[in-house]
Amino acid sequence: GAMKILGVAGLFLWGSSLASAFVPSKTLYPLPSRARRYVAGGRALRSSAEEDPATVISTALKKLSSLTDETIVIKYGGHAMGSEEARASFAKDVALLQSAGLQVVIVHGGGPQIANMLDKLQIPTRFEGGMRVTDEATMEVAEMVLSGSINKRTVQEICSAGGSAIGLSGKDDLMLGCKQLDPALGYVGEVVQVRPLILDYMASELGVVPVVAPIGYGLDDGKTYNINADVAAGAIAQELCANRLLLLTDVPGVLSKDKELFSELSADQVEDLIEDETISGGMIPKVQTALDAAKGGVGKASIIDGRIPHAILLDILGDTPAGTGIVA
Numbered sequence: 586g587a588m589k590i591l592g593v594a595g596l597f598l599w600g601s602s603l604a605s606a607f608v609p610s611k612t613l614y615p616l617p618s619r620a621r622r623y624v625a626g627g628r629a630l631r632s633s634a635e636e637d638p639a640t641v642i643s644t645a646l647k648k649l650s651s652l653t654d655e656t657i658v659i660k661y662g663g664h665a666m667g668s669e670e671a672r673a674s675f676a677k678d679v680a681l682l683q684s685a686g687l688q689v690v691i692v693h694g695g696g697p698q699i700a701n702m703l704d705k706l707q708i709p710t711r712f713e714g715g716m717r718v719t720d721e722a723t724m725e726v727a728e729m730v731l732s733g734s735i736n737k738r739t740v741q742e743i744c745s746a747g748g749s750a751i752g753l754s755g756k757d758d759l760m761l762g763c764k765q766l767d768p769a770l771g772y773v774g775e776v777v778q779v780r781p782l783i784l785d786y787m788a789s790e791l792g793v794v795p796v797v798a799p800i801g802y803g804l805d806d807g808k809t810y811n812i813n814a815d816v817a818a819g820a821i822a823q824e825l826c827a828n829r830l831l832l833l834t835d836v837p838g839v840l841s842k843d844k845e846l847f848s849e850l851s852a853d854q855v856e857d858l859i860e861d862e863t864i865s866g867g868m869i870p871k872v873q874t875a876l877d878a879a880k881g882g883v884g885k886a887s888i889i890d891g892r893i894p895h896a897i898l899l900d901i902l903g904d905t906p907a908g909t910g911i912v913a
Contacts, residue, residue: 645902652901653686655828656788658883660818661739662694663835665891672742678898679794680748688788691750692797692821694814695735699727719771719811727811728754731798739796750794751787756809758783761801761817763810774801774810776817779824797821819874823881830878831900832871833891838908839864839872849910852876875911886911 665675711718736752743750755761763774787793799817801810822830839847858864875886889900889908900907
């Protein structure tokens with residue numbers, strides 16, 4: 586009702602910061618993303634800079650009001666979490682979406698911060714097949730960093746930006762049940778069960794943003810497991826039947842071999858691009874997570890460029906995607 590209308594009207598309160606998200610400047614957008622072409626659609630992107638700022642914001646307001654009560658799951662990490670300025674921008678955007686009536690759930694990563702803490706504590710790290718082995722000591726540090734410092738800092742930043750958030754881990758209410766992914770990797774978990782009740786209640790009934798650390802428990806052994814944040818976000822989005830899943834990354838999205846951005850990809854296209862190695866390396870699990878989510882009932886799953894200021898607002902409200910959408 587009136588509170589949601591006020592929330593939408595609050596879009597204007599971000600002033601020039603918000604306007605710059607939709608009418609990019611050379612300072613904020615050093616990347617050529619605003620001039621890229623839609624490869625899938627075969628049509629050129631039209632820069633929002635060609636439009637009057639008031640028109641752009643008015644259009645965004647109308648779109649935002651139409652999204653009231655939709656559920657959006659965001660995987661937060663990488664560059665968007667890398668600096669105080671980027672974190673503050675993200676927190677403001679989340680608070681804005683919340684005030685407009687969207688039900689936002691955040692799952693955060695923290696790999697670099699875990700690595701830094703392991704170095705400080707002089708705990709040796711070893712790798713198996715390019716992946717970090719999580720032994721008992723490493724798992725204790727991972728839980729301390731993820732469920733402790735990163736989780737609570739993120740909650741505080743969202744609340745300080747005008748939102749309302751509460752921090753959780755996948756062990757709370759036995760939310761994320763796991764099995765061991767690979768004995769050679771130690772305490773790395775594969776999600777096999779999601780109990781989303783507490784998330785749904787917090788987001789839809791209490792109007793609070795749940796901020797989830799990707800730590801789960803073993804269904805068979807009760808032990809603590811570290812979970813890939815993208816995978817955790819995808820599993821949660823499926824169980825919540827979310828309207829959108831946004832995976833923030835440090836790349837523009839899925840690129841062709843000519844380095845052009847795919848605006849949208851279908852399941853068949855994804856398979857073809859993996860087969861011809863257009864999609865390779867670390868992008869494969871991200872695309873697979875997005876595809877699984879889309880097949881699992883999520884309205885739209887997107888891999889977006891978290892280096893772009895206000896990337897989540899641009900992707901949700903703008904005419905120009907901030908990455909690649911994956912559809913079933």
